Structures are given as structure tokens and as C-alpha cells.
Amino acid sequence: MHPLDNEALKLGARAVRRRRLDAENRQDFISLLGRVVVILLCAWVLFTQVFLLTQAKGSSMFPAVKDGDLLICYRLQKTYAKNDVVVYTQGGKLRVGRILGREGDLVALDDSGTLVVNGAVQSGEILYPTYAKDALEYPYTVPEGCFFVLGDYRTQSEDSRDFGPVPLEDVQAKVITLLRRRSL
Template identity: 55%
Template structure:
């Protein structure tokens, strides 16, 4: 009888150790999966996508103060009317591409924006007046874009700091999540 009890206790001890080993392996596997998901998330949201919040009403009415912006960082082909996130100095801004490299921008006191001699209006309700510092017509240099905010009377854009270099672009806006009292 003593032999039966000791063999049962040995079997139980082995079973308990196996359970503990399986539990430990399960936790290690879970930690590895969590680390892998965190690494993939980090790469996605630092190298592929950009998530930022709109500050101010530079792009009003298209983008309002506080809206959450998701931008794609790997966009290679940009076209007129794309909205982009860019950096000037240490300030991150939003702007609409209104002229590509080698385009001619003409702003005058009438408030009409002309691109390559053709008046541009689109859906922008605000007039586009020149600001001090640049002479128009302005030829957009190679490797640069001319960006304007939609709320032309209150924004800082290429009329203030000149055409923006491709290196200063942070991403092309692909999604706008509206803030609803948050």
C-alpha cells in the first residue's frame, strides 16, 4: 500500500510539474506575441502612418481645430489639392498643395490666386492675398511645393515661409476624424 501511495504521489507531482511547465510556456508565448504586436504597431505608426491632431483653423472648413488626422508617410506621388502634414522649423502644419515644382504662382491685391496664368478658385471661400516677403509671380523651385491653408485670411503658409521642401513633408492626409466635443 505504501508503494501505491508513493507511485500516486509521484504521478501527481509529475502532472503538477507538467501543468506548471505548460503554463510557463503559455505565458512566454503570450509575452512574445505581445512584444511582436507592439513592435509592428511601433513601426506602422512611426514609419508608415502619422497620427496627429489639427491645431488651429488653418484648413477650415475642410479640417477643424481638434480633428484627428491620419497621414500616410510613404506617399510618393503628390498632386494639386492634396492635403499634407509638413514641418516648418519646429511647428507641424497642415496645408493644401496648390502648386507643384516649376509652376508659376501669381498673387496680387485683387485676391485672385493664379496658377500658370489661370485663375484658381475651387471650393475655397476666402480670397488669397499676397503677404510681405515674396515677389510674385513666383516660380516654384525644383523639389518644392507651394502650400496654402484653406482659411487664407488667418493661416501661415507658403506666402509666409516660401515653398516647402519635399523633405519637410511628413505625410499625405488620408483620413480626418471629426472631433465631437472631446
């Protein structure tokens, strides 16, 4: 065999190996890209359909939720209980509040700042009195498919006392946890 033929065979073998390696690299890249797309799609579904991440604005829920806290909420909640903290829309804005009355509940506010739901005084850990505002007449019966939602900072919050009951379809999610803002 001629030395040039031997050299040509070696060059040909190298070219074949290089092409095979390039093809394997392309396949690995396409596989990696497909996996990244699937992970991003799953994350998109999780955080647009199952969970809601939002930042609290204002101090209507102080001290439970402070301005700037990151709220992690669950969107697939079907039923809500009294004292659940929820994110809801009102007037085109996302708001945070505590459910204090469900459909059929009788809510009464008196001049001393006492909140009474179905004949039971509601005090809990709320530091602020609950005074009536002009939007509703008390005692007030919560209509079907609605909630009576109040902020914890009762003297400063805009809530059902200002704009009436919150319809179930306006409740976006239930707050399941929050991350406290630390000088962010």
C-alpha cells in the same frame, strides 16, 4: 504492496502532473508574450514608418480640417499632386496645408484676393480671398524640389506666403482621412 507505498505513488504522480502542467503554462505564457511583442513591434513600425497619426492644431485649414481633428496620414507617398492636403514641418512645428503649386509652377496673387497658378484662376471650394504677404514677390516661380502650400482659411493661415516654398523633405505625409473631433 504496502498502503503507504501506494499513497506515495499517488503523491508522486500528482507532483509529476503538476510540474508538467506548470511547464506547459510557462511555454504558453512565453508564446503569448512573444506574439504580443511581435504585434507591438508591427504596430510601432506601422505608426512610425508607414502612417502618421496627428491632431490638427489651429484653424488654418478650416473648414476642411478643424482644430482638434485626428489626421491619418500616409508617410510613404513619393509624389504629390496639386490640391493634396499634406502635413509638413516648418519652424519646428507640424503644419497642415494644401499643395497649390509644384516645382516650376507660376503662382500669382493680385490685390482682389485672386490666386492664379499657371494662368488658371484657383477658386474651388475656398471661401476666403488669397491676399499676398510680404515674404515673396509675385508672380512667383516655385523652385525645384519645393511646393507652394496654402491653408484653406486664407485670411488666417500661416503658409508659403509667410515663409516661402516648402521643400519636399519637409513634407512628412499626405492626409488620407480624418476623424472629426466631437467634444473630445
